[in-house]
Amino acid sequence: MLEIRDLVAAYGPVTALRGVNVHVPQGTTVTILGANGAGKSTILRAVSGLLKPTHGLIQLDGERIDRKSAASIVRRGISLVPEGRQLFTALTVEQNLRLGAFTRSDRRGVREDLLRVYDYFPRLRERMKQAAGSLSGGEQQMLAIGRALMAHPRLLLLDEPSTGLAPFLVRDIFKIVSTINRDQGTTVLLVEQNATLSLSIADYGYVIETGRVVIEAPAHELRENEAVRKAYLGY
């Protein structure tokens, strides 16, 4: 579904990615692991059109999207849950969700997706009239995911959803992500530092260091891999 080939990206003079290849097959969950500053987020920013790569190509179902605008990439079915959640803090929960559906004109579909998001995250329904800024960290992450789902994506990009959350909340959120992947057939590309959990829901994983893929393998193999265990799983 998503094909990233030889991707090079930079922030001004600082090169963040030095030729990355990632393949995300339809319907799967793929995770990209790596330490802070390894370039994980940059990959997602490039895929979602927030950053123009300096070299390489990104294809969605065979169509090049690396020169497209963020808006047109959302319309093509890719939706990003940004790092640090990035909510519209002064707006209510429901206003945030509706803004997630900004590119859509099918009112009925939007209505259905809104109800579906509330089913996945009943806490959001309880708080739909509250300002997003007043939510707890876990609720904010749920809202960020819910807002991305409102675009009705075929490919959901998640940037470090576990950041700053208590372990039980992280487990809940990962469970819901894998439910969405299973029930809706939504393909998931997940960037994480929490390797244990992300490898538990992923089919395939990549490990990147200083802008390069150093290991890639099916998730169960990565869990057994000596180097990955030492560096990211801590045992």
Added chain:
Amino acid sequence: MGGIWQRARVSSLAWLGAALLLIIVPPWMAGGYRIFQFTFVVIYLIAILGLNIVTGYNGQFSLGHGAFYAVGAYVTGALMYHAGTPYWATIPLAGLTAGLVGFLFAIPALRLSGLYLALATLALAISVPQILKKWESVTGGVQGLVLTKPHSPIGALTSDQWLFYFTAVVALVLYIAAWVVLRSSVGRAFVAIRDNEVAAEAAGIPIARFKTLAFGMSAFYAGIAGSLSAFVVAYVAPDSFDFLLSLNLVVGMVVGGTGTIIGPALGAVFIEFLPSYSQDISRAAPGVVEGVVLVVFMYLMPTGVAGFLATAGRKALSLVRGRTVNHGAAGAVPPTLADQEPRAGPGEGG
């Protein structure tokens, strides 16, 4: 509970009624100069409404709206003076020209934000009056252009009364138009960009398109205000559009309540009447009085008069409910951003 508060139609009819009352009554309460002042309240209202769109709703700071106001005023002035165009016919062209200038200015300004954008708009406000002075053949240079004051087509009304009604109706139309746009998906995009530009872009909102649109729309409003001012005063001169005008519009917006629909009306009253009342209090140093009043206002009402009224209204409401029902009612308070409620507005998605 509170069925009336939820029936938006009833409350918007009430607003419309109040607005009509405010339009019909003033000219009969006062004469001469007072009417002229009321007319200027209406003109400032339109300009602040425009500034509020780009700064209050879209979060792009402008210290230069006096420039768009000046463009509108000079389009009307030049058309009336050189081509003898009737005053009312110049208004749309004045608005569109100012809107176009605003839109074009916004394209390079897209790269600027916050204080840098404020400085760029400041530069605009400072340079436009000088351009007007130099372009003498059209603008009349430093002397400006003397225009004929429009006559009242209705015998019962004086020229001043007629101009008040005329500007008030223009303002009402523009007010409703702004209200409709700000409640539509366009307004939601403006607010989303103000609140979190990264998130707005990730949600698929075309940032550049909506930022330039907000600037253009905002300048259109300022241009119309300028156009009205030109024939109400019956004179345009570069020095009427100095930097102080831009600053006054910012003051009016902030005092009235940034990012609210009702704020511009309150702010317009403030900036029109504050200078003359300050004169009454201290002829020697009216600026000091203005400064003190402004500080007191900001201290007591940090969210503007509109924000203050909304909070006070809600407190009063929950007090009443608390006495008659129970204290749990306080939890059912309406959201603070009722103005931006996106529920089923016209033009869902876009």
